[in-house]
Amino acid sequence: MDRRLQIVVDAHDPRGLGAFWADVLGYVEEPPPPGFSTWEETLQGWGLPEDRWNDAYAIVDPDGGGPRLFLQKVPEGKVAKNRLHLDVGQPGRARGEEPDKPAVRARADELVARGATHVREFDDPAQGFWIVLQDPEGNEFCLV
Template identity: 40%
Template sequence: MTTNWTLTIDCADPALVARFWCTALGYTEADPPQGWDTWEDWLTDLNVPKDEWNDGASISDLNGVLPSISFLKVPEPRTVKNRLHLDLQVAGGRAVPQHLREQRIRATAETLIEAGATLVREIPMENSTTLDHLWMQDPEGNDFCVV
């Protein structure tokens, strides 16, 4: 039996990080729970104080197939390298010609840098100078790769 799951990313500014990941993944802001027209209505009905309204955010796959991702405001900053990260698989795999793979990786990275990401390092294929993937960080320093 499988277990339903979502991914939660701890951050200082959930709305900012959620917007970035919408761009990175092609996701959209999650709809409010069934029975409410807006998130503001839901928060108001649950008597959540307005100063807590940016304590969380959620995004979802437009097709409703892939897992949703939540963003939770936490007080402490990130202090160590992530042990878990996302790989954005944009190149098409090793069967695609290397020049096309690299073009796709770099085009995606450029879009993400414009959205607030930082390039950490270019990672070459083993025993080569040919690009394999890019190690990047989101606007709050969470690691991910563009492959």
């Protein structure tokens, strides 16, 4: 059985939201398949009409360690709180290590400038420190 993990995100604008998440995660656009030098060439070669080129988009961890994030176009918008969300840590921070609160806040500010929405900051001695954000299409995630 294949045990790879892919995270799928419904979106109105897969490419736009994918670019946002690539920035959040330090990911890159998935390379086109063998035999093609660009995605435009690939989609043309597959005969996909240009108005469908933003139906899906994928980003990957450039180091190959993280899961693939696949964004697919859907007609409906998000209407309720996520039942699943991502916790995104700071690069170089080990699990269990205290967060650098100013660095987490600065990163949150950067992501707000890229289209995220600041929802709430938590700083609880028993549970820890994190900031809840929403991506440009309203999906909640936490910076930890």
